[in-house]
Amino acid sequence: MSVSENHVAAVRSPSQAVTALRSLAIHPMGIIGATILLLVGLAAVFAPMITTVGPAEIDYSAILQPPSAEYVFGTDEIGRSVYSRTVYGARIAFFIVVISVGLSLMVGTLIGLVSGYFGGRTDIVAMRVMDAVLAFPTLVLALAIVAILGPSLINALVAIAVVSIPSFARLARGSVLVVRELDYVRAAQVLGASRARIMFLHIAPNIMPNVIVFASLTASSALITESGLSFLGLGVQPPTPSWGYMVAIGMNYWTSWWLSFFPGLAIFLTVLGFNLFGDALRDVLDPRHTS
Amino acid sequence: MKRLGGKAIQLGTVLVLSSFIVFAIGALLPGDPTITILGENATVQQREQLRETLGLNDPLPLRYLRWAGEALGGDLGTSLRTQEPVAAILAERVPVTLQLTFLSIVLAIFAGIPLGVIAARWRGGAVDLGIGILGLSSLAVPYFWLGILLILFFSIRLGWIPPSGHVPFFEDPLQNLRLMILPVLTVGTAMAALVMRQTRTAMLEALSQDYVRTARAKGQSETLTVLRHALRNALNPIVTVVGLQFGTLMGGAVVTETIFSIPGLGRLVVDGIFNRDLAVVQGAILTIVLCVVAINLLTDLLYAWLDPRVKL
Numbered sequence: 001m002s003v004s005e006n007h008v009a010a011v012r013s014p015s016q017a018v019t020a021l022r023s024l025a026i027h028p029m030g031i032i033g034a035t036i037l038l039l040v041g042l043a044a045v046f047a048p049m050i051t052t053v054g055p056a057e058i059d060y061s062a063i064l065q066p067p068s069a070e071y072v073f074g075t076d077e078i079g080r081s082v083y084s085r086t087v088y089g090a091r092i093a094f095f096i097v098v099i100s101v102g103l104s105l106m107v108g109t110l111i112g113l114v115s116g117y118f119g120g121r122t123d124i125v126a127m128r129v130m131d132a133v134l135a136f137p138t139l140v141l142a143l144a145i146v147a148i149l150g151p152s153l154i155n156a157l158v159a160i161a162v163v164s165i166p167s168f169a170r171l172a173r174g175s176v177l178v179v180r181e182l183d184y185v186r187a188a189q190v191l192g193a194s195r196a197r198i199m200f201l202h203i204a205p206n207i208m209p210n211v212i213v214f215a216s217l218t219a220s221s222a223l224i225t226e227s228g229l230s231f232l233g234l235g236v237q238p239p240t241p242s243w244g245y246m247v248a249i250g251m252n253y254w255t256s257w258w259l260s261f262f263p264g265l266a267i268f269l270t271v272l273g274f275n276l277f278g279d280a281l282r283d284v285l286d287p288r289h290t291s
Numbered sequence: 292m293k294r295l296g297g298k299a300i301q302l303g304t305v306l307v308l309s310s311f312i313v314f315a316i317g318a319l320l321p322g323d324p325t326i327t328i329l330g331e332n333a334t335v336q337q338r339e340q341l342r343e344t345l346g347l348n349d350p351l352p353l354r355y356l357r358w359a360g361e362a363l364g365g366d367l368g369t370s371l372r373t374q375e376p377v378a379a380i381l382a383e384r385v386p387v388t389l390q391l392t393f394l395s396i397v398l399a400i401f402a403g404i405p406l407g408v409i410a411a412r413w414r415g416g417a418v419d420l421g422i423g424i425l426g427l428s429s430l431a432v433p434y435f436w437l438g439i440l441l442i443l444f445f446s447i448r449l450g451w452i453p454p455s456g457h458v459p460f461f462e463d464p465l466q467n468l469r470l471m472i473l474p475v476l477t478v479g480t481a482m483a484a485l486v487m488r489q490t491r492t493a494m495l496e497a498l499s500q501d502y503v504r505t506a507r508a509k510g511q512s513e514t515l516t517v518l519r520h521a522l523r524n525a526l527n528p529i530v531t532v533v534g535l536q537f538g539t540l541m542g543g544a545v546v547t548e549t550i551f552s553i554p555g556l557g558r559l560v561v562d563g564i565f566n567r568d569l570a571v572v573q574g575a576i577l578t579i580v581l582c583v584v585a586i587n588l589l590t591d592l593l594y595a596w597l598d599p600r601v602k603l
Contacts (some may be wrong), residue, residue, distance in 0.1 A: 068574050108595055122385075128301070129306060131304075131305045132305050132308030132309040133309075133312070134538075135305055135309045135582075135584050135587075136309065136312070136538070137583065138539070140542055140557075140576060140579055143545070144316040144560075180574045228542075232546065232561055251439065254442070254447050255460070257443050260443070261443075264435075264436030264439065267433050268428075268433065268436060269431075271432075272427065272431035275427065277429060
């Protein structure tokens with residue numbers, strides 16, 4: 001969660017990258033995290049194969065049924081399989097997380113690169129704007145954006161991307177400040193390389209390890225924000241199965257605990273997976289962080 | 292002092308910029324306030340006249356200046372729905388959310404610090420591992436799911452605490468605190484986990500320092516060494532975590548207040564968005580941002596006070 005602005009990871013040559021991958025493989029927490037993510041990912045991809053009924057299929061003879069052999073996670077208020085909906089929900093969750101984190105990574109890193117490399121007024125203005133956005137609690141700002149754009153999958157995606165931009169910008173800027181003083185950047189400047197060339201070809205690749213570590217940690221907060229929006233009814237709209245919305249439905253039927261329990265468990269495990277994987281990645285790519 | 296001045300300018304800029312954002316949120320929210328006020332049946336002329344009176348036809352910069360000027364004077368407009376002044380609504384709602392967040396911080400500190408100290412003192416043992424797993428899980432639990440699990444268990448299954456509702460503190464303090472138990476657990480657990488992790492890291496760092504070795508060497512009791520020497524020096528990073536996470540806490544309050552039907556700021560934002568009540572949404576978000584900025588400033592001051600080496 002903390003943004004380590006001054007820690008620039010030390011992956012410079014392919015051999016070091018290989019070493020990093022190897023140490024990730026023996027990082028127990030990282031393995032658990034990666035396994036969880038892999039399982040959820042596989043469930044998303046092979047959803048039709050591991051479910052017997054579709055997520056929208058209604059069985060009027062089985063309304064609000066507790067978990068049984070036929071419906072392992074029970075059924076919801078109109079007789080749909082909670083298991084099928086939870087499995088299909090993984091698709092929505094991964095889709096939103098990957099796209100929104102990707103978007104904020106690109107925009108945020110670009111802002112950070114420009115801000116850190118140019119410095120001066122550009123830097124001050126950009127960073128104050130980022131500070132102003134950071135003063136808004138993530139969910140509150142996301143709520144406001146969705147309220148303006150209207151609740152839908154795409155708008156939730158945009159809102160989640162926007163709220164994560166400042167953190168990426170600050171992280172990238174902090175890393176750029178360190179990297180731009182390195183000799184090889186100076187050398188490129190002396191050789192007359194253009195600013196754009198130095199920024200994108202010399203500095204950007206070197207701050208990427210930091211950015212990628214941060215992205216895997218941001219993925220968990222993106223998922224929490226997404227499910228929070230859906231929970232409040234402002235995210236992905238029904239009947240699309242979304243974990244947050246499914247949890248909210250359970251609040252109307254308190255005696256049917258399975259309605260909230262299983263989709264919530266899916267969010268919990270996926271967030272845990274992202275956190276464990278991200279922590280491990282940070283330990284591996286940034287030797288100064290090794291515990 | 293010079294840094295304090297710089298800090299003030301920086302804060303001021305952030306406040307002005309965030310007020311732009313808050314205003315923009317209000318100005319961009321879809322929906323026609325004249326329909327909310329006059330109803331569906333008003334004529335076009337009536338609507339137009341009201342737009343003119345409300346100043347909705349003026350250019351945006353002018354509207355911003357008018358809004359910001361009035362906000363500075365404590366006038367945040369009136370709710371389109373209830374016709375009450377927004378400032379009056381906020382005065383009712385803010386204490387509720389502040390109580391929720393304050394109690395959550397208290398929980399986080401009183402659970403997180405001891406657990407962190409224990410984990411660090413017996414590093415690598417079974418207790419450390421257990422606390423670590425508890426922390427990881429607490430950080431991954433979404434607020435709304437935890438809230439619902441707590442209701443399912445303590446209210447539905449055991450029937451100990453009513454699942455929702457709110458009584459003002461000064462009306463019935465005991466009932467108020469009883470109803471606050473589950474919401475505070477919901478909001479405070481993740482924060483407690485963060486405080487625990489930070490305490491553990493800071494304590495491990497502090498326990499490896501020379502002054503701790505000296506204290507032990509001169510025969511001071513272990514408890515005193517850990518608490519007075521190590522913990523005293525580990526406090527700073529803990530304060531920072533609590534301060535910086537205040538925004539997250541406010542976000543957590545939004546969903547938590549919705550689950551437990553607590554009439555606080557968060558609930559006000561959500562309801563305001565669904566009701567298209569512009570002034571209410573703007574006022575509530577502005578208040579939340581002010582709280583976050585104020586707490587950040589307070590964190591900096593507390594940090595400097597705790598660590599004499601840091602000068603403002």
